[in-house]
Amino acid sequence: xxxxxxxxxxxxxxxxxxxxxxxxxxxxxxxxxxxxxxxxxxxxxxxxxxxxxxxxxxxxxxxxxxxxxxxxxxxxxxxxxxxxxxxxxxxxxxxxxxxxxxxxxxxxxxxxxxxxxxxxxxxxxxxxxxxxxxxxxxxxxxxxxxxxxxxxxxxxxxxxxxxxxxxxxxxxxxxxxxxxxxxxxxxxxxxxxxxxxxxxxxxxxxxxxxxxxxxxxxx
Numbered sequence: 324x325x326x327x328x329x330x331x332x333x334x335x336x337x338x339x340x341x342x343x344x345x346x347x348x349x350x351x352x353x354x355x356x357x358x359x360x361x362x363x364x365x366x367x368x369x370x371x372x373x374x375x376x377x378x379x380x381x382x383x384x385x386x387x388x389x390x391x392x393x394x395x396x397x398x399x400x401x402x403x404x405x406x407x408x409x410x411x412x413x414x415x416x417x418x419x420x421x422x423x424x425x426x427x428x429x430x431x432x433x434x435x436x437x438x439x440x441x442x443x444x445x446x447x448x449x450x451x452x453x454x455x456x457x458x459x460x461x462x463x464x465x466x467x468x469x470x471x472x473x474x475x476x477x478x479x480x481x482x483x484x485x486x487x488x489x490x491x492x493x494x495x496x497x498x499x500x501x502x503x504x505x506x507x508x509x510x511x512x513x514x515x516x517x518x519x520x521x522x523x524x525x526x527x528x529x530x531x532x533x534x535x536x537x538x539x540x541x542x
Contacts, residue, residue, distance in 0.1 A: 346413045348520070349451045354478075354541065360503050361481040362541060368474045369456060371464070372449035374420050379446065379490075379517075383417050386448025393469045394450070398462035407462045410453050414518035414533070419443035421514060436536065437497045440515045441490075478541060480504045482534040486527045493517060496534045504536055513537030 355362040371393060375385040394409035419439045452461060458473050482500035486492065497515045504511055516535040 346411060347453055348413050350454075357503075359483045360500070361483070362509075362538075363479050363481055365477050365479065367476055369452040369458065369461065370449045370472050370474060371452055371469055372447055372472055373469050374445060374447055376445050379417065379443070379493075382446035383415075383448065386417065386446065387415060389466065389469055390448065390450050393464045393466060397465050399465060400462045401460070409456075409462065412451050412453060413520040414451075414531075416449050416516045416518045416535070418447050418514045418516040418535075420445045420447040436501050436511060436515050437494055440497055441494060478538050479535045480509055480538055481536075484532050484534075485530050486532070487530070488517065488519070488532055493534070496532075497536075500534050500536055504538065509541060510539040511536050512539050 349365060349368055351366075352364040353361050354364055371390050373386050373389045375382045375389070377385065394411065396406040396408050398406055398409070400407045420443070421439065452471070458471060461471060464471065480500060480503065482496050482503070484492075484496055500515075501511070513536065516537075518533040518535055520531040520533075521529065
């Protein structure tokens with residue numbers, strides 16, 4: 324019996340690994356690495372995003388469903404009579420949605436980053452779109468709550484970890500990253516983002532999670 328369970332576990336692990344390898348992730352350059360922390364440079368990216376309300380778990384579900392509905396066919400291609408299935412990508416990201424009066428980077432004190440995330444009631448959920456698309460070629464969402472946004476080149480500090488995303492664990496990982504960034508004089512210019520790379524049935528030990536903090540261009 325134990326042998327059969329082990330064989331079944333290995334079988335599903337191989338399937339999971341194959342699926343992960345088949346999912347496109349955005350390319351980036353690692354500028355610096357220390358243990359589980361990294362400084363990354365991301366090129367311009369096209370994202371699909373939606374803004375939802377509720378606690379983080381509720382917002383994650385609602386946001387994922389809205390964008391999944393878009394990429395699975397609730398869209399309009401260049402041929403108005405056709406819909407297109409867009410490939411799934413990783414990660415799925417969620418961050419607090421705060422109203423800003425400008426599009427310029429806003430310096431955020433590290434002590435406020437965790438507070439904003441913990442107390443948020445409005446969230447942005449986003450997927451990076453496959454690299455084959457740009458704003459002119461990608462199918463347009465039929466649902467107006469899903470937006471396509473072209474992001475510029477950006478810089479982030481990252482804290483990578485595995486396991487389940489409990490409220491306490493997320494808080495700890497944001498605080499760790501905030502302190503690490505502060506200790507190296509990086510200027511935080513965006514809210515904390517939680518990026519999840521795996522489907523929900525993935526065993527906790529194999530899950531890849533990352534906390535992102537956008538920073539101004541490092542010296």
